[in-house]
Every structure is written in structure tokens, then in C-alpha cells.
Amino acid sequence: MGLFITVHLDNTKCPSGCKKCVTICPVDIFQMKSGKVFSDEMAEDECTLCDLCLEVCPIDNIEIQKHY
Numbered sequence: 001m002g003l004f005i006t007v008h009l010d011n012t013k014c015p016s017g018c019k020k021c022v023t024i025c026p027v028d029i030f031q032m033k034s035g036k037v038f039s040d041e042m043a044e045d046e047c048t049l050c051d052l053c054l055e056v057c058p059i060d061n062i063e064i065q066k067h068y
């Protein structure tokens with residue numbers, strides 16, 4: 001988890017083939033590994049809080065927490 005920002009998602013719920021968050025995030029927080037989407041914990045503090053991932057996720061699967 002990031003020091004200032006945590007990006008949560010449950011990749012067991014993602015519809016097969018969805019990578020909308022990976023595509024839209026301007027700072028590449030989301031990464032694909034073995035066909036599943038993960039949040040790159042080392043990059044989470046780079047999140048700009050633009051909310052684009054929240055808007056494109058079809059199942060409301062992403063939660064962003066600020067720790068400040």
C-alpha cells in the first residue's frame with residue numbers, strides 16, 4: 001500500500017478481459033500480471049485522484065483511500 005494513497009481492487013471479480021483501468025490511468029497504477037489486474041503498490045502514491053478509473057470500471061470494483 002502507498003504511504004499516502006491506497007488503491008484497492010478485487011481482481012477475482014473483474015470480468016474476463018477487462019483492463020479498462022489499466023488503459024485509462026494516466027500514471028500507470030494498474031498492471032496486468034498473468035491475465036489479472038493488480039494495483040502497483042509502489043506507484044499508488046503517484047495517483048492524481050483523477051477518478052477516471054472509478055468512472056470506467058463497469059463493476060464499481062475500485063476503491064481509493066487517502067491517508068492524509
Ligand code: SF4
Pocket residue numbers: 007024025026027028029046047048049050051052053054064
Ligand atoms: S484516480 Fe486516476 S490516477 Fe488514481 S488510480 Fe485512478 S485513474 Fe489512476
Ligand code: SF4
Pocket residue numbers: 009011013014015018019020021022037056057058059060061062
Ligand atoms: S476496470 Fe474494474 S473490472 Fe475492469 S479490470 Fe479494472 S478493476 Fe477490474
